[in-house]
Amino acid sequence: MGIWNGLKRASRAIAESTGPAKYSSGGKQVRCEHCGRDQFTEGNAQLNTAGMTFMGLDWANQTATTLMCHACGRIHWFGIRPERH
Template sequence: MANGDPMQVSINGRKLQCPFCGHDQFRQRDIKLNTAGMSFLGLDWANKAATGLICGQCGRIEMFMDPPQLAYHQP
C-alpha cells in the first residue's frame, strides 16, 4: 500500500472504520515503538514497529502489532 492515497482496509475480513468519525479510508505507515532503554543506548533503530493506520478524514491513528490479515481495497 502506498503511503499517499487513503484506502479502505479490512482486517480478518472485517472492514475497518474510524471509531471517532466513522470514515473508512486510511493511510498506512510503520510506527516505531521506542523504549527508554534502547534510546539511552542509542539503539532506537532496533525497537519493534507497529502498523499504523491513519484516518484519511480526522487523522486518528490506529496501531496494530503483527496484524494477522490486512487487506487494502480501492474505495
C-alpha cells in the same frame, strides 16, 4: 525516453500505494473509531521503546502499522499489518 517514462510510472505507482485506501484486519473492515469513515493512510511506528518493552509488547517485532483516518486524522495502531483493499 525509456528512463523518463519508467520514472513517471514509478512515481505514479508510489503515489497510488501510499494514498488513502480501505483496510481490513481480522477479516473485518477497519472503520475509524472516531468518525466512522473507512479511508486510511498507512504508516509505521517503532514499538521498541523502553516503555513498550516494559509493558510486554516487544513481541510485535518492534514495528506497528498505523492507519491514520483520512477524514479526521485519528491514528489506529495494529500489531498485525491490516490488509489493504
